[in-house]
Amino acid sequence: MSRVIWRYQLSKQEQQLWEREELRGWREAMQGFVEDEAREQGCSKYAIYTRDNALIIKNAVIDDSKENENN
Numbered sequence: 001m002s003r004v005i006w007r008y009q010l011s012k013q014e015q016q017l018w019e020r021e022e023l024r025g026w027r028e029a030m031q032g033f034v035e036d037e038a039r040e041q042g043c044s045k046y047a048i049y050t051r052d053n054a055l056i057i058k059n060a061v062i063d064d065s066k067e068n069e070n071n
Helices: 012-018 021-040 064-070
Strands: 005-009 045-049 055-060
Touching: 005 021, 012 021, 021 045, 021 055
Parallel strands: 005 045
Antiparallel strands: 045 055
């Protein structure tokens, strides 16, 4: 994997959903989606930003092949 960081900016609707505390499961799913996109693009990390470019989360991409070896 390259050392590039996959940068994702939430849409207006996504940000409204992200801010709702009761939608924690949706946040986790969104984070998984962004991580999958980063992995497909060959990135080693991903970052999610708000509409006004505030960093929400930054994390490393988990390599699927290593994850599958553990199962």
